[in-house]
Amino acid sequence: MKYTALVLVLVILVAANACKKTNSTAPVPVPPVVIDTETLQGDAPFKIGAAIDVYRLQIDLMYKNTLLAQQNSITIENAVKWQSVHPSENIFDFSGGDYIADFCKNNNKRLHGHCLIWYQANPDWLNNYNGDSLAWEHLFKTHIQSVVAHYRGKATSWDVVNEAFRDDDGSLRVQDKYPGDNFDDGCIWARHLGSDYIARAFEYAHEADPNALLFYNEYGQEWSDAKTNAIINMVTDFKARGIPISGLGLQMHIDINTSNEGITKAIQKLAATGLQIYISELDISVNPANDQSVSFTTDLQKKQADKYAFIVHQYKALVPSAQQYGITTWNVGDKDSWIRTYIMHKDWPLLFDDNYAKKTCYFSFRDALKN
Numbered sequence: 001m002k003y004t005a006l007v008l009v010l011v012i013l014v015a016a017n018a019c020k021k022t023n024s025t026a027p028v029p030v031p032p033v034v035i036d037t038e039t040l041q042g043d044a045p046f047k048i049g050a051a052i053d054v055y056r057l058q059i060d061l062m063y064k065n066t067l068l069a070q071q072n073s074i075t076i077e078n079a080v081k082w083q084s085v086h087p088s089e090n091i092f093d094f095s096g097g098d099y100i101a102d103f104c105k106n107n108n109k110r111l112h113g114h115c116l117i118w119y120q121a122n123p124d125w126l127n128n129y130n131g132d133s134l135a136w137e138h139l140f141k142t143h144i145q146s147v148v149a150h151y152r153g154k155a156t157s158w159d160v161v162n163e164a165f166r167d168d169d170g171s172l173r174v175q176d177k178y179p180g181d182n183f184d185d186g187c188i189w190a191r192h193l194g195s196d197y198i199a200r201a202f203e204y205a206h207e208a209d210p211n212a213l214l215f216y217n218e219y220g221q222e223w224s225d226a227k228t229n230a231i232i233n234m235v236t237d238f239k240a241r242g243i244p245i246s247g248l249g250l251q252m253h254i255d256i257n258t259s260n261e262g263i264t265k266a267i268q269k270l271a272a273t274g275l276q277i278y279i280s281e282l283d284i285s286v287n288p289a290n291d292q293s294v295s296f297t298t299d300l301q302k303k304q305a306d307k308y309a310f311i312v313h314q315y316k317a318l319v320p321s322a323q324q325y326g327i328t329t330w331n332v333g334d335k336d337s338w339i340r341t342y343i344m345h346k347d348w349p350l351l352f353d354d355n356y357a358k359k360t361c362y363f364s365f366r367d368a369l370k371n
């Protein structure tokens with residue numbers, strides 16, 4: 001008897017299911033779509049960006065989705081640095097930059113190019129290049145103009161020259177100060193082209209794309225007055241000579257102990273130039289000493305969140321809105337940060353954690369954008 005009842009139930013279930021399948025007018029169930037309505041780009045009065053690694057963008061859907069939702073400006077982290085885009089004298093490789101440029105075009109994001117001229121990230125063929133000053137000038141100009149022209153109409157802006165001044169006395173990087181330490185902290189461009197190479201870089205870039213906004217980008221203005229003053233002197237000189245500079249990037253690779261006064265002073269001084277002011281590479285280290293016993297405690301999370309909020313508030317208060325080019329963090333999630341992958345520190349410097357969950361500092365940052 002029990003067996004017959006069971007068979008009956010089964011028959012009814014199968015029949016009901018068959019009916020469902022043949023009933024073509026029945027609505028197809030749609031899974032609920034979760035739209036993140038509270039985003040950085042949605043709450044910011046200026047552009048919010050992230051520096052992007054091509055490979056991560058290609059393989060990691062969480063990375064891509066976070067970007068799609070949260071940021072409306074993208075900086076190319078490495079793909080158009082000299083060693084990536086110009087790997088040998090007669091070869092340009094735009095594949096990485098193009099991937100990011102397409103992503104920006106398809107998703108309506110502003111593209112910021114980084115960086116045309118730097119004392120670092122130069123390939124060996126360039127460092128070992130043999131030529132007189134005319135040949136060096138030709139290389140310099142050809143590189144700048146080829147890269148800028150390639151992204152004409154795609155990149156809104158460029159870091160034309162990156163990190164040309166020294167931290168301690170604000171002098172121009174020229175010779176390697178500590179030969180033998182395996183790191184050239186001087187600059188091949190100043191050595192081969194003389195101290196006015198920065199102005200010429202801006203002129204060449206402007207010729208290649210008159211519509212692009214051209215930035216000078218630098219770190220450490222928040223703690224080196226000498227450097228900040230050198231930048232301001234350069235801008236004054238450029239204005240007097242009609243050199244086409246549009247903006248100044250404050251990288252802001254800082255930590256939770258960076259002085260608030262220093263940050264305020266740097267933003268104020270640079271904003272007084274009247275140029276576009278861009279917080280261009282923000283990250284806030286919580287473990288600058290790389291102490292292996294440190295963990296990301298609630299106290300560190302709070303200090304970091306306060307610092308992120310402070311920067312946004314200062315930027316909004318001290319930079320007139322017409323000069324607010326935006327704030328960009330240097331990558332997206334903690335695990336993507338150069339502090340982990342390049343400096344190799346145990347740290348949690350960005351707005352999203354290793355799984356792209358929003359951190360305490362994300363919320364303080366967004367609140368500061370709103371209020």
Ligand code: XIL
Pocket residue numbers: 077078162219251281338342
């Ligand atoms: C860093 C990148 O994040 C690393 O992936 C790379 O290996 C080295 O360069 N200031 C700059 C950036 O202007 O180009 C640097 O980016 C970080 C410091």
